[in-house]
Amino acid sequence: MTKNIISIFASALFLFLLFLTEALFVSHQFEAFKTALHSLYYKIEDGSATTQDGESVRTLWRAQKNVLHVFIPHNDVVRMDYYLGEAVSYLYSGEYVLALAKAEVLVEICENLPATYKVSPENIF
Amino acid sequence: MALIFVRTTVIFIVLLIVIRLMGKRQIGEMQPFEFVITLLIAELACIPMSDTSIPLLYGVVAIVTIYLLHQIICVVDEKVRFMRTVLGGKPSIVINADGIDYANLKRNNLDVADLVESMRESGYPSLDSVAYAVYESNGNFSVIPKKEGSESAGTLPRIIVDEGQFEQDNLAASGKDEAFFLDLFRQNGANRLKDVILFTLDEKGKGYFQTKTQPYRVLQIPDCKESA
Numbered sequence: 173m174t175k176n177i178i179s180i181f182a183s184a185l186f187l188f189l190l191f192l193t194e195a196l197f198v199s200h201q202f203e204a205f206k207t208a209l210h211s212l213y214y215k216i217e218d219g220s221a222t223t224q225d226g227e228s229v230r231t232l233w234r235a236q237k238n239v240l241h242v243f244i245p246h247n248d249v250v251r252m253d254y255y256l257g258e259a260v261s262y263l264y265s266g267e268y269v270l271a272l273a274k275a276e277v278l279v280e281i282c283e284n285l286p287a288t289y290k291v292s293p294e295n296i297f
Numbered sequence: 298m299a300l301i302f303v304r305t306t307v308i309f310i311v312l313l314i315v316i317r318l319m320g321k322r323q324i325g326e327m328q329p330f331e332f333v334i335t336l337l338i339a340e341l342a343c344i345p346m347s348d349t350s351i352p353l354l355y356g357v358v359a360i361v362t363i364y365l366l367h368q369i370i371c372v373v374d375e376k377v378r379f380m381r382t383v384l385g386g387k388p389s390i391v392i393n394a395d396g397i398d399y400a401n402l403k404r405n406n407l408d409v410a411d412l413v414e415s416m417r418e419s420g421y422p423s424l425d426s427v428a429y430a431v432y433e434s435n436g437n438f439s440v441i442p443k444k445e446g447s448e449s450a451g452t453l454p455r456i457i458v459d460e461g462q463f464e465q466d467n468l469a470a471s472g473k474d475e476a477f478f479l480d481l482f483r484q485n486g487a488n489r490l491k492d493v494i495l496f497t498l499d500e501k502g503k504g505y506f507q508t509k510t511q512p513y514r515v516l517q518i519p520d521c522k523e524s525a
Contacts, residue, residue: 176372183365190358191299243298246350291299296307 194243199286201236206282208232212259213275216268226260226271248285255281298358305341305362309333317386319406328385328435330370334363385434392430396505396513399494405432409459409495416440423454424497424505425515454497454505458482461491471498473518481518486511 208229215221233256237249255278262271288295312333327335338360345356373380389401391412402412412430415438421427429441455467463475479490487493487508497505498518507513 173372173375176368180365180368180372183361183368187298187302187358187361187365190354191302194298242352242354245352245355289298289300291303295300296303 194289198240198243198289201240202282202286205229205233205236206279209275209279209282213272213279216259216263216272216275219268221263221268221271223260223263226263230256230260244285244289252278252281298354301355301358302362305337305359306366309337309363309366312336313384317384330367330384334367338363388434388439389432390429391432392424392427394428394512396424396507397495399507399509407432410456413454413456413495413497423499423503424495425513454499454503456495457498457504458490458493458496460494461489463490467498471518472520481516482506485514485516 212225212229215225255274259271259274316329341359345351345353389405391398391402419440421440427440428443431439456464457467482493492508494509495507502518504516504518506516
């Protein structure tokens, strides 16, 4: 009985710490990336964005996604890779309107993705 | 991952309720919650292992959640008597001194054919050779036999009437027709065929007869075919 109670508390604590780490880490990572994306978005909007800006955001994302893979489904990471790759490639070809559209999608994903991992009725059911 | 925890808990509870509602035939040698864990744990281990798009940690969280729920249920099961019945059910006596307890049988979503099958599997083909038969809460079937030397030993009773319906093959093998048995049932207090929940007949012409309202009787049928 005592062993059972100890194991209940131990596993509950393990899960709680894991949830806390995930919540803090994932939201922090997305916040940082969102700030970089917003900056890129405004630069594309006023036509001052360079390929260097795009590459900087991509480098930041690559550093973050290595750890994010542990916490979020890999398909979501791949989705970010895809849109970011398109946005940067449009910057290389100088197609700012298309790059802006991709950056818009990325900002939208960044704002909504962390919410899909939160405990809420729509996510549970 | 907290989402995985909540979803796992919800599915666990729903499965547990469904398994409890299904009755004892769905489980074998396990308590309902153990059966649910067996159902879930294999999938939880397999999916993150084979689907590389799911982080392995999701599988770990789900499995630890199942472990946590298991431990909680073990403690509750041990400490709260009422919850023991709610979670695991209770043994059901399906044969007692009056014969088949039809209400208990139905409560567990079992029918007379299941009972007869369980009896045969336990080595007691004749229903009148046992004093009590119990479906345990883990789905096991226990038989408490009557005293040794029962005259029905070694015979294989066949079901002639199963819950108000004739089993035509066994009826033909008995060498008697429906009218004969209906008349027999009438003489023994069952005016309608649907009142008879079970009538079996063995090679020696011995019949186990029970209606919904009366205790069982053993009837001797003359001139029955040996093949019955």
